[in-house]
Amino acid sequence: MKLHRDGFVPHPRDDGFSLVETLTSIAIMGVVMTALTTFFVSTTNTVNKERGLQMAIRLASDGIELVKSLPGSALAAGRSAKDVATQLSTDVVPNLDLGSLATTMTMVSDPTLPAGASSLNPALPVVPEQLTVNDAVFKRHWFLGSCVMDPKLGSGAPCLLSAGVPNPLSFFRVVVAITWQNSRACAGGQCSYITDTLVASSTVDPVFNPSVTVAPPLPDNPGNQASDLNVPALPVRLTASSSYPPLTWSAEGLPPGITINDAGLMSGTPTAAGTYVVRVIVKDNASTNDASFNWVVNPLPKLVVPDQTFDAGSVVSFQVPLPGGTPKLAWTAAGLPAGLTIDSATGVIKGTTTASGAAAVANVTVGVTDSFGQKSSVTFKWNTKVAVQYPNASTPIALTKDASYSGSVVAAGGSGGYTFSSPNLPPGLSMSAAGLVTGKVTSGTRFLVTVNVKDSNGVTNSTVxxxxxxxxxxxxxxxxxxSAPDKSSPKNTALTFTPVATGGTTPYTWTATAVTNLPTGLSLNTTTGTITGTPTTQGAWVVLLTVTDKTGATSSFAFTWTIT
Structure with missing residues (x-):
C-alpha cells in the first residue's frame, strides 16, 4: 500500500449516481406521494364528516333537552292530524324508515284542533326546522308518537304499539333527526343523525312532601277579546305555567256560542251581542288559579246616516255614525261634494265645501269593512245650503255717518235665484230684494246686522x-x-258696568234692547247708563245700547255679552 505524502490514505473517487439508481428513486417517490394523496383526501373527508356529525349530535341533544323541559301533556299541542299525516308521507330522513316508524308507535296530534285544520303554534314543529351553524345548514325533524311498555320487564323493555299486558305504562316517544348535506362523506350526499327519548304521559305526578306549599298554576291572560255577532270568532288558546301538569281549563261568563275545552281552546260563533266579563279557571294536579278579561261581541256593522246639510264654503268635520262592527275599520266614500274627503281609518268626512255654483244636493255613498270582513254601506243626501258669502261675518263693515253708501250682498250654494232681506240695518240704509244696500247712515256707533237669503227652492239662511x-x-x-266690543262676566258675581257717550247735548237717556235684552239678573239705570246686578244664567246675549241726548239725537252700540 502506497502512502500519500501527507501520511493519509486517499478515499476512492466518487463518480455520482447511475441512471438506474436515479429512475428507481423517482419511482419510489411517486408511489409514496400517491399514497399520501389518498391518505390526505380520506383524512379530510373523515374530518368533515365528523365535524358535521358532532354539530348534529349537539343539535339533537338540544332538541331532547327541549322535550324534557315540557310536560308530556304539552308535546302534542298545536300539531294538527292533517300536517302529521303529510309529514309521514313527504319528509325524507336517510336511515329512518318513516313507514316502519308508524308501526312502532301511534303518531300523535292535538285532539283539540278541528278536523282538517292546520297546525297552530306547535310545541314540536311539524315541518323541519332549518338551522345554520358556521355557514353549514342543518335540518331538525321532529316525530311524535305514543307507545306502551310492560312494567314487569323493567326499564329495558321495548316501547311498542301494544304491550299486550294489563295496565301497561304509557309514554310519548319523540324522535329527533338531524340531516345535512355532505356530497363526499355520506351516501347520496345526505347525512343524518337520529336519536329519540321517552316522556311519561301519566297525568299524575306524586307529591312526596305534603307540607311543602305548592305554587298554583299561573295562567297567561289573553287580554280583552272582540268578535262580531254570528261570525266565527278567532280561536283563543289559553296557556299557563305549572309545576304539576297536566292542566285542565274551564270558564265562566263566556259569550253565548263560545265554548272552551279541557285543553284551553276557546272557539265558536257568538250568538248574542254585549260585553261579557270572562273568568277562565286553570287546574293542575295540586291547585287552581284564574284570570279575567272582557269579551265584546259587536253587532254587525250597519250604517244608518241621516241626510246632511252644510253651508256653502263652510268647514266640515262629520263623523259617520257606525253602530256595530269590530275595529280595525276601513272606510270609503263616493259622491262627496268637491272639497271633502273621508278619513279611511276613522270615518270622519272633512274639508271645506266649495262656495261656487248651484251646489244643492249630492248623493253620497259611504262604505265600511270591519276586522272580520263584515261590510255595510249607505247612500244619503248631502245638501249644500245657500249661504251669504259677502259680507263676511268676521270682517266688520266700516261706514261714516251721513256719507252715501252702496254695496251688494253676495250668496252662494243652494239653487240660485236668491232673495235678500235684513230686519235691522243701521238707520238710513235699505236693502233691495236683489241684495243692493244703499243710503246714508244717520247715527252711530256699532250695529250687528242680520242678512237673510232665500234661494228659489225656499231654503233660507242668514248671517250676522x-x-x-x-x-x-x-x-x-x-x-x-x-276695537274690543264684546264683554264676558262670570255667573253669580255682582258687577257694575257704565257705558260712556260723548258729543250731543246732555242730559242723556239710556235704553237697552235686543232679542234677549240684558243678561238675566242685570238692570240698566236709564239716567246714568250704569248696568248693575248679578247675572244668574249662563249664555250669550246680543245687547243693543242706545243713548238719546236732549235734542233727540241717538247713537247705538251692539255687542255680545257672555255669562260664563
Missing part, C-alpha cells in the same frame, strides 16, 4: 255682520270700544 259707523262730530258711544 258687524257694522262700525264713524261719527266725525256729534253724539257717539265710546265705551264699549269698537
Amino acid at each position: 255682520v258687524p257694522v262700525n259707523v264713524t261719527v266725525p262730530s256729534g253724539l257717539k258711544i265710546t265705551t264699549p270700544a269698537v
Whole structure:
C-alpha cells in the first residue's frame, strides 16, 4: 500500500449516481406521494364528516333537552292530524324508515284542533326546522308518537304499539333527526343523525312532601277579546305555567256560542251581542288559579246616516255614525261634494265645501269593512245650503255717518235665484230684494246686522255682520270700544258696568234692547247708563245700547255679552 505524502490514505473517487439508481428513486417517490394523496383526501373527508356529525349530535341533544323541559301533556299541542299525516308521507330522513316508524308507535296530534285544520303554534314543529351553524345548514325533524311498555320487564323493555299486558305504562316517544348535506362523506350526499327519548304521559305526578306549599298554576291572560255577532270568532288558546301538569281549563261568563275545552281552546260563533266579563279557571294536579278579561261581541256593522246639510264654503268635520262592527275599520266614500274627503281609518268626512255654483244636493255613498270582513254601506243626501258669502261675518263693515253708501250682498250654494232681506240695518240704509244696500247712515256707533237669503227652492239662511259707523262730530258711544266690543262676566258675581257717550247735548237717556235684552239678573239705570246686578244664567246675549241726548239725537252700540 502506497502512502500519500501527507501520511493519509486517499478515499476512492466518487463518480455520482447511475441512471438506474436515479429512475428507481423517482419511482419510489411517486408511489409514496400517491399514497399520501389518498391518505390526505380520506383524512379530510373523515374530518368533515365528523365535524358535521358532532354539530348534529349537539343539535339533537338540544332538541331532547327541549322535550324534557315540557310536560308530556304539552308535546302534542298545536300539531294538527292533517300536517302529521303529510309529514309521514313527504319528509325524507336517510336511515329512518318513516313507514316502519308508524308501526312502532301511534303518531300523535292535538285532539283539540278541528278536523282538517292546520297546525297552530306547535310545541314540536311539524315541518323541519332549518338551522345554520358556521355557514353549514342543518335540518331538525321532529316525530311524535305514543307507545306502551310492560312494567314487569323493567326499564329495558321495548316501547311498542301494544304491550299486550294489563295496565301497561304509557309514554310519548319523540324522535329527533338531524340531516345535512355532505356530497363526499355520506351516501347520496345526505347525512343524518337520529336519536329519540321517552316522556311519561301519566297525568299524575306524586307529591312526596305534603307540607311543602305548592305554587298554583299561573295562567297567561289573553287580554280583552272582540268578535262580531254570528261570525266565527278567532280561536283563543289559553296557556299557563305549572309545576304539576297536566292542566285542565274551564270558564265562566263566556259569550253565548263560545265554548272552551279541557285543553284551553276557546272557539265558536257568538250568538248574542254585549260585553261579557270572562273568568277562565286553570287546574293542575295540586291547585287552581284564574284570570279575567272582557269579551265584546259587536253587532254587525250597519250604517244608518241621516241626510246632511252644510253651508256653502263652510268647514266640515262629520263623523259617520257606525253602530256595530269590530275595529280595525276601513272606510270609503263616493259622491262627496268637491272639497271633502273621508278619513279611511276613522270615518270622519272633512274639508271645506266649495262656495261656487248651484251646489244643492249630492248623493253620497259611504262604505265600511270591519276586522272580520263584515261590510255595510249607505247612500244619503248631502245638501249644500245657500249661504251669504259677502259680507263676511268676521270682517266688520266700516261706514261714516251721513256719507252715501252702496254695496251688494253676495250668496252662494243652494239653487240660485236668491232673495235678500235684513230686519235691522243701521238707520238710513235699505236693502233691495236683489241684495243692493244703499243710503246714508244717520247715527252711530256699532250695529250687528242680520242678512237673510232665500234661494228659489225656499231654503233660507242668514248671517250676522258687524257694522262700525264713524261719527266725525256729534253724539257717539265710546265705551264699549269698537276695537274690543264684546264683554264676558262670570255667573253669580255682582258687577257694575257704565257705558260712556260723548258729543250731543246732555242730559242723556239710556235704553237697552235686543232679542234677549240684558243678561238675566242685570238692570240698566236709564239716567246714568250704569248696568248693575248679578247675572244668574249662563249664555250669550246680543245687547243693543242706545243713548238719546236732549235734542233727540241717538247713537247705538251692539255687542255680545257672555255669562260664563
